[in-house]
Amino acid sequence: MASIPATRAWCEQRDAADPLAGLRAEFTLPEGIVYLDGNSLGALPKAAPGRVADLVERQWGHHLIASWNDAGWWDKPRALGAKIAPLVGAWPDEVVVGDGTSVNLFKTLVAALRLNPGRDVVVGEAGNFPTDLYMTQGAAELCGARERRVDRADAAAIRAALEPGDAAVLLLSHVDYRTGELRDMAGITRLAHEHGALVVWDLCHSVGALPVELNACGVDFAVGCTYKYLNGGPGAPAFTFAAERHHAAARQPLTGWHGHARPFDFTAEYAPAEGVSRFLSGSQPLVADAALEAGLDVFAGVDMALLRAKSLELGDLFIAVTERAGLGLLTPREHERRGSQVALRHPDGYAMVRALAARGVVGDFRDPDVLRFGFTPLYLRYVDVFDAASALVAVVESGEWRDPAFAERAQVT
Numbered sequence: 404m405a406s407i408p409a410t411r412a413w414c415e416q417r418d419a420a421d422p423l424a425g426l427r428a429e430f431t432l433p434e435g436i437v438y439l440d441g442n443s444l445g446a447l448p449k450a451a452p453g454r455v456a457d458l459v460e461r462q463w464g465h466h467l468i469a470s471w472n473d474a475g476w477w478d479k480p481r482a483l484g485a486k487i488a489p490l491v492g493a494w495p496d497e498v499v500v501g502d503g504t505s506v507n508l509f510k511t512l513v514a515a516l517r518l519n520p521g522r523d524v525v526v527g528e529a530g531n532f533p534t535d536l537y538m539t540q541g542a543a544e545l546c547g548a549r550e551r552r553v554d555r556a557d558a559a560a561i562r563a564a565l566e567p568g569d570a571a572v573l574l575l576s577h578v579d580y581r582t583g584e585l586r587d588m589a590g591i592t593r594l595a596h597e598h599g600a601l602v603v604w605d606l607c608h609s610v611g612a613l614p615v616e617l618n619a620c621g622v623d624f625a626v627g628c629t630y631k632y633l634n635g636g637p638g639a640p641a642f643t644f645a646a647e648r649h650h651a652a653a654r655q656p657l658t659g660w661h662g663h664a665r666p667f668d669f670t671a672e673y674a675p676a677e678g679v680s681r682f683l684s685g686s687q688p689l690v691a692d693a694a695l696e697a698g699l700d701v702f703a704g705v706d707m708a709l710l711r712a713k714s715l716e717l718g719d720l721f722i723a724v725t726e727r728a729g730l731g732l733l734t735p736r737e738h739e740r741r742g743s744q745v746a747l748r749h750p751d752g753y754a755m756v757r758a759l760a761a762r763g764v765v766g767d768f769r770d771p772d773v774l775r776f777g778f779t780p781l782y783l784r785y786v787d788v789f790d791a792a793s794a795l796v797a798v799v800e801s802g803e804w805r806d807p808a809f810a811e812r813a814q815v816t
């Protein structure tokens with residue numbers, strides 16, 4: 404990690420020279436707030452309300468059923484997938500939008516298990532996001548498979564878990580939701596393939612935050628949500644990537660009519676569609692798709708290398724300024740091993756996050772002791788991150804988090 408002159412004057416200079424600075428105007432950001440929770444729910448793109456209103460009032464209200472053809476409703480899952488494809492290093496016909504991340508994990512895990520008969524183990528990581536673990540259990544149960552979890556998702560532990568030669572599939576998160584650690588997608592995918600396993604990567608905390616190269620890394624399947632760094636809106640539908648080489652043989656378990664080869668034949672037997680469309684099941688939430696499309700359109704023409712460079716610099720800045728507060732740093736400092744968030748630790752972290760929110764800085768908390776701060780380079784300025792980090796130092800040094808009101812747990816942390 405390069406050391407940077409973490410002063411407000413330096414931040415002002417960086418903002419003035421920032422090639423991405425203009426993108427902030429694409430978002431609605433409340434006055435007086437520094438929003439460092441875009442890794443959980445991205446901010447509102449200014450175009451989204453108009454897109455939703457157009458869908459509701461014109462496409463639905465006026466054109467009614469004709470919009471399935473005329474407004475491209477039927478093809479929306481593929482059209483949105485094609486907009487995500489360049490962000491993840493995929494071909495446009497390898498990505499489809501639909502359902503949620505949890506459901507898509509289930510579909511891809513079962514498809515991978517079925518593509519690898521004679522093997523009956525799903526290798527995963529103990530610290531993965533809970534829904535990834537739960538869906539692995541559900542998929543394994545359906546397929547008569549077993550789970551094997553590694554405690555740390557490093558190459559040595561993964562190799563040991565793959566070595567028995569019984570692993571059908573390896574599921575990992577590209578960026579750990581708690582620590583913000585970035586995994587070596589190319590190296591781990593190669594390792595899995597060398598041991599005869601397919602891979603499913605969960606991109607929830609990397610898509611839209613850093614360049615992802617699924618095809619260059621030889622990835623088999625991937626899923627990701629769109630309401631975090633893609634700013635698609637609360638509960639926005641997720642996406643599925645399936646490498647083209649698997650399209651003909653992949654069989655996912657939720658065989659609904661939107662994944663049928665000829666849905667309007669209304670035949671009595673299921674026949675999977677040819678491409679990634681076979682990963683669809685039923686009708687999709689088109690109102691939500693309209694908001695998501697506004698989020699995706701912000702990325703058109705954004706240089707992901709520039710985005711990545713700014714994201715890392717914002718992280719460096721936050722780490723440098725908060726060092727004084729003496730909280731534990733959970734996130735790796737090395738750029739190659741860091742996503743777009745910084746996680747700090749303290750047993751009273753929850754109260755600190757709440758006290759910080761009272762100062763207008765929004766981060767979040769994950770049990771047992773993790774303070775999480777996400778950096779969305781599309782709409783954050785260097786001065787925002789400097790001010791937020793300084794506020795955290797002030798909260799810790801002043802002890803204002805000790806106010807009992809800040810210890811009360813809300814339903815969503």
Ligand SMILES: *Cc1c(COP(=O)(O)O)cnc(C)c1O
Pocket residue numbers: 503504505506532534535576580605607608628641
């Ligand atoms: C946010 C997140 C999810 C969310 O799953 P949903 O089905 O959208 O609720 C899943 N996995 C990971 C790793 C996440 O970070």
